[in-house]
Amino acid sequence: MSRFFKGPVVLAARLILGGVFIYASLGKISDPAAFATAVGNYHVLPFGLENLMAMVLPWLELIAGVCLIVGIMVDGATIMIIIMNIVFVIAITQALARGISIECGCFSVAPESGDNIGLQTILRDFGYLALAFIVFYRQEKQLEFFPKSV
Amino acid sequence: MNIRSPIGQTVFLLFLSCIIGFSSNLFSSNSIPWIAPELTVVEEIDTTTDEAVLVAISLEQAKSFFDDGILFVDARDEGYYEAGHIQGAMRNSFLMELIFNIEERQGKDVPLVVYCGDPGCGDSEQLAYDLKDSGFTKLYVFKGGWVEWSGAAYPSQVD
Numbered sequence: 001m002s003r004f005f006k007g008p009v010v011l012a013a014r015l016i017l018g019g020v021f022i023y024a025s026l027g028k029i030s031d032p033a034a035f036a037t038a039v040g041n042y043h044v045l046p047f048g049l050e051n052l053m054a055m056v057l058p059w060l061e062l063i064a065g066v067c068l069i070v071g072i073m074v075d076g077a078t079i080m081i082i083i084m085n086i087v088f089v090i091a092i093t094q095a096l097a098r099g100i101s102i103e104c105g106c107f108s109v110a111p112e113s114g115d116n117i118g119l120q121t122i123l124r125d126f127g128y129l130a131l132a133f134i135v136f137y138r139q140e141k142q143l144e145f146f147p148k149s150v
Numbered sequence: 151m152n153i154r155s156p157i158g159q160t161v162f163l164l165f166l167s168c169i170i171g172f173s174s175n176l177f178s179s180n181s182i183p184w185i186a187p188e189l190t191v192v193e194e195i196d197t198t199t200d201e202a203v204l205v206a207i208s209l210e211q212a213k214s215f216f217d218d219g220i221l222f223v224d225a226r227d228e229g230y231y232e233a234g235h236i237q238g239a240m241r242n243s244f245l246m247e248l249i250f251n252i253e254e255r256q257g258k259d260v261p262l263v264v265y266c267g268d269p270g271c272g273d274s275e276q277l278a279y280d281l282k283d284s285g286f287t288k289l290y291v292f293k294g295g296w297v298e299w300s301g302a303a304y305p306s307q308v309d
Binding site: 029030031036037038041054067075083 | 273
């Protein structure tokens with residue numbers, strides 16, 4: 001794909017993605033036990049590894065979000081966000097396919113948050129993927145401080 | 151590793167997240183164990199003991215508890231509850247409301263069974279630990295949950 005996104009579109013995509021991922025990380029960082037439960041509910045990680053995931057993933061979201069907004073390592077942060085979103089889509093799809101009735105754990109990790117997984121959560125993730133591709137295939141680097149050029 | 155390349159940056163960010171995540175868990179007041187502990191299903195259940203109980207139970211044990219009229223609490227979201235749940239099970243409202251409802255019905259030292267969707271789901275265990283923290287002393291987690299119960303065609307209801 002050629003690099004054809006530029007200007008305010010890229011900046012807006014960076015701000016939206018960064019904001020969403022920072023927001024999504026905060027509740028998980030403050031309550032890792034509840035997030036570990038939410039991860040465990042997906043049944044994709046064996047041997048109680050959901051706790052390790054619950055320790056690292058929220059920080060990954062926070063750091064990637066901050067990098068996008070501040071303009072540091074934007075390429076790396078965008079790749080991280082693309083990988084995370086692909087993993088989220090796979091996790092949600094397999095849970096839906098197996099008929100597991102669970103909450104998303106995407107933004108709020110409270111057990112009664114009411115944010116159940118479904119087609120809407122998959123579409124939401126595809127929306128974030130689209131924004132991430134806009135950032136990744138940007139034509140010019142505006143308001144980016146490291147690295148200035150690849 | 152070239153930190154100026156996109157892949158180098160990705161590896162660096164992943165590494166940084168691991169370092170911060172693991173170390174913040176070490177020093178946090180909300181820290182969790184490295185590996186999630188699992189409740190194991192007990193063979194023998196002594197419902198007459200005065201000691202606090204928090205154990206997992208099998209489908210047969212759950213049915214036996216059901217036949218004895220022991221309270222079941224559905225830990226799933228209300229939408230799933232309304233689509234089908236164990237007959238007579240209490241819905242999972244807000245925790246404080248749930249605690250109030252259980253206390254009003256039977257107090258904190260009477261056995262109750264918590265369940266969620268399927269054998270591996272964590273909501274029932276999480277709710278059981280929340281109830282334990284709130285002073286409930288006789289907690290049984292039916293790990294098979296709604297999938298095993300409905301699969302066995304045991305009494306259920308929709309509302």
